[in-house]
Amino acid sequence: MYKALLHHIEKIVTLEPSEIDILESCLSTSTIKKKELVLQEGQVCNSLYFITKGCMRQYIINTKGTEQTLQFGIENWWITDYLSYHNHIPSHFYIQAVEKSEVITIEKATLEAILIRIPKLERYFRIIAQKSFGAAQMRIKFLFTMSAEERYHHFNDLHPEFVQRVPQYMLASYLDFSAEFMSKIRAGKI
Amino acid sequence: MYKALLHHIEKIVTLEPSEIDILESCLSTSTIKKKELVLQEGQVCNSLYFITKGCMRQYIINTKGTEQTLQFGIENWWITDYLSYHNHIPSHFYIQAVEKSEVITIEKATLEAILIRIPKLERYFRIIAQKSFGAAQMRIKFLFTMSAEERYHHFNDLHPEFVQRVPQYMLASYLDFSAEFMSKIRAGKI
DNA sequence: CGGTCTCTTGACGGAGTTCAAAGCTAGTGG
């Protein structure tokens, strides 16, 4: 069932029934097990992933060998490495399921074909990408202007339900501080 | 003269002569004086800016009252606040000319009209936005994984000519450390 | 249950900040 994606698209562009048929005939869903990877560092990213259920994350392994989360994605979010996707270069990132998830995968060749048959979707993907870029800029702003403790409280206020969903060490790395420090913030020892 | 923009577009989509006419009739260039702002915090961002000459930057003023640069843009780059642009909300950012610059400004209403007359351009702007988002993700990666000194050398290696062009305190804030610390790195005192 | 993840706590250390003051540089007006 592709309702979630169709609904997401229809908030931005209106599709004809025939276009919905074309689109649906090109899509497929898959279930990703917890901790399973859909992209690894060094691989070229050849797909876009739309999350219909669960939670995914994009992470790197830093020089100390620790995983560091750059981005989370939940229901109704797209996740991918656009730089690897567009330039056919090895990705710097891993993309992994944080919990058991369901995603709609669109491979590059399929997407190119869909975009030619339904040019309207160019608009949809343009707006998604522009908003994602805007969100990334805000993320950089928060990383720049807030202390570790402020980032934690800010994120907690904005996404209280989400904090329950992911292991604390992943959230700590996303907010760019150590798991130990997060523990101290939560205990009010700062 | 819109050659730079047309050339930039034609690297991604091919325009008919008639489409070029339409596009050109909708564009206008303007000169931005050094230090002049095209967007201020609190204002709704209603335009995209394509830089044909010079250098612009997007910055914020942090809680200590210091300017912090989030992004630079030079010739053939787009600069704007997409979040403010799409959601009609007050911007968190300033956009300013670092040096005397020339930009092609496209206002939102104009762009919407152009995109309806030349749907091909949706594709152009999609790809631009996706690549920008990818670049922002890489930026976050570098901020996460490198020390201040490594960020400086990395940037210096990648954009040696650019370092000459902007004041050091702007570059220091872009790389997320203090101007004093940058001075020490350059002097080799670290 | 047993072992492997995950979270907590405290001691110590270091990368980078802040503050203050002096030295430079470049733009501007006379």
Next chain:
DNA sequence: CCACTAGCTTTGAACTCCGTCAAGAGACCG
């Protein structure tokens, strides 16, 4: 075209936020 001033850069000392390490306590899954 020079002099003056505001803005930019450098330096050093003191400080601080947060990381690292190590060890123990939970918690969750097979």
